[in-house]
Amino acid sequence: MPREEIDIPYRLDYLSILNEKGEVDEELEPEMEQELLIKLYRSMLLNRRFDERLLSLQRQGRIGTFAPIKGQEASQLGAVATLEESDWLFPSFREMAAENWRGKSLESVLLTYGGYNEGSVIPEGLNNLPVAIPVGTQILHAVGVAYAIKYRGEKNIAMVFFGDGGTSEGDFHEALNFAGVFQTPTIFVCQNNHWAISIPRSQQTHSKTLAQKALAYGIPGVQVDGNDILAVYVAVKEAVERARSGGGPSMIECVTYRMSMHTTADDPKRYRKDEELEEWSKRDPLDRLQKYLMAKGLLSEEEIDSLEEEVKKEIKETVAAYEEKQKELGDPLLMFDHVFEELPPHLKEQREELSRELAEKEEEEQNNG
Amino acid sequence: MAELTMIQAINLALHQEMEQDNSVIVLGEDVGVDGGVFRVTDGLIEKFGKERVMDTPLAESAICGVAIGMAVKGLRPVCEIQFSGFSYMCMHQVENHAVRLRGRSGGRFHVPMVLRAPYGGGVRALEHHSESKEAYYAHTPGLKMVIPSRPRNARALLVSAIRDPDPVIFYEPKAVYRAFREEVPDEEEAFPLGKSEVVQEGKDLTIISYGAMMRPTLEAAAKLQESDGVEAEVIDLLTISPLDDEAVNQSVQKTGRAVIVHEAHRSFGPGAEVVARLVEKSFLYLQAPIARVTGFDVTIPLFQRENDYLPNVHRILRAARKTLEFVA
Secondary structure, three states: OOOOOOOOOOOEEEEOOEEOOOEOOOEEEEEOOOOHHHHHHHHHHHHHHHHHHHHHHOOOOOOOOOOOOOOHHHHHHHHHHOOOOOOOOOOOOOOOOHHHHOOOHHHHHHHHHOHHHHHOOOOOOEEEEEOOOOOOOHHHHHHHHHHHHHOOOOOEEEEEEOOOHHOOHHHHHHHHHHHHHOOOOOOEEEEOOOOOOEEEHHHHHOOOOOOOOOHHHHOOOOEEOOOHHHHHHHHHHHHHHHHHHOOOEEEEEOOOOOOOOOOOOOOOHHHOOOHHHHHHHHHOHHHHHHHHHHHOOOOOHHHHHHHHHHHHHHHHHHHHHHHHHHHOOOOOOOOOOOOOOOHHHHHHHHHHHHHHHHHHHHHHHHOOO | OOEEEEHHHHHHHHHHHHHHHEEEEEEOOOOOOOOOOOOOOOOHHHHOOOOOEEOOOOOOOHHHHHHHHHHHOOEEEEEEEOOOOHHHHHHHHHHHHOOOOHHHOOOOOOOOOOOEEEEOOOOOOOOOOOOOOOOHHHHHOOOOOOOOOHHHHHHHHHHHHHOOOOEEEEEEEOOOOOOEEEOOOOOOOOOOOOOOEEEEOOEEEEEEOOOOHHHHHHHHHHHHHHOOOEEEEEEEOOEEOOOOOHHHHHHHHHHOOOEEEEEEEEEOOHHHHHHHHHHHHHHHOOOOOOEEEOOOOOOOOOOHHHHHHOOOHHHHEEEEHHHOOOOO
């Protein structure tokens, strides 16, 4: 009747390739095409500047509440850059950069935050799910899609994003457990940004890392410097390749930082110290990639300036297109579209009721006008 | 044509739908090797294999959430939740995603999934095994809530539920599961969702019910005929939501009197919605207040007292007579 250690084959790595000074570990440095690196830099820049623009639009009352992504660009873009176009993406509500990389337009972001349901419309051919707001609930969907992929003998994978707070949800556990049992090609990307509104990472779990939670489900886990796009890319790529070749699910914890507020309805000064933000600002993922690209001679000051101009112009055009689009989206009757494939009688009646009310309102306005 | 119990009839529907469409997947706790705790999924794993008949971990939210993903990717998952009392762990997945993905994605995705669960009292079960909370689901836009009452309509409605392009909650009256047999055609049969059935025609009074309560309702209707000479029209709703209010109103416009019977709690129950639709559309035809014979607004008691909670023939008769005797 011995009492002895159980042999659990498990190794948990922490991966960092490009440090905050822009120094690179040459042994670990991935071979990435220049074109891809520049595309990633441009996308980080675009999303950073767009995030800033959203904040000013929100403060001006031109859009509603939104969840800024500042500081998390590398975690998102490094992960989705490993996907094929036909793979599947399951975002939560802070993955604008990931969604945009995959083909979701910035205009649609404005539509969503501007209060139009049209913002979450997914065009045919784009395998992104719409944003999921209830925390952690989307994780299961990625397991279901991955199961269907496996069942059909296809080669795609499903990648789902969630945060440190999400790992406290039951659905996180149920999803990783299910994926482990059925060995689905699912990639679980946890953006540990240290804060779930006002609750620090240390209060979500007593575990030393979030990545180690994968151990309990018998699936590989790894922790990476989430502000190091090279490390994110390398770790996620390994997981994606494993899943694609039938090796099952993996979890990647990207250690990053939410440099802005939870949403614009929140004031982080109530619960976290400025010094913490200052510390993390030194590890900014955008600066870091810029330093790396400049040191490698892949990007010059002039090119940076011209990219800044380019994204500024793109954002300006996006905002203008959104404001133009608003004019054609006024019809409230659209709320009855897509409730069911076919509208049942009671909904036809309710649609008719609103239609009459709108006609009366219009008539009243004309008479008054 | 074979004489089947409701369990066998549902099993037949699953066999036939899985045979002709390999996108139909059954998943749930103990649905595979064990054939389900009520044996509804008996024989499926032997025929279709474990990839299509999935014995899942014990996790209701996962069963539902994973099924949503499967449905998004073009499968037609049929989930079994062992008892409806455990389906509330699916509620956030149903409410937040199953019913919304069509609208949220602008029609790009839809969720053709079925969530089956035995519901209702009368089988001397443990706590949490006897609830009748269909109103939770009926209140949810984008969701269909179906409750069969007999073997034949259980089979034919489940076929339609599986083929439906939108999510369907399919509550099975476990008190009926093995209570009696009925002839069920071997060949394919599908009844439309959203349509009720006039089970018995009559001119004096309309009794509206569904699920397990159809049995005491029909018994009460027969007694009314025998002892009172009253011709009651009996409507089996079959689909709770969307409610077939056209048929209900048509009947009550003929009879002028209505009784609604369900084992769900009274307040905010399905009966309240039926009453509202009748008052909205048939107010001037009504000759008496509409009566509700329902479970009380208490948690259903354990089995020593459950028969005093559940509507019965006596209560239905009393309500019907009171309604019939009413003079304005």
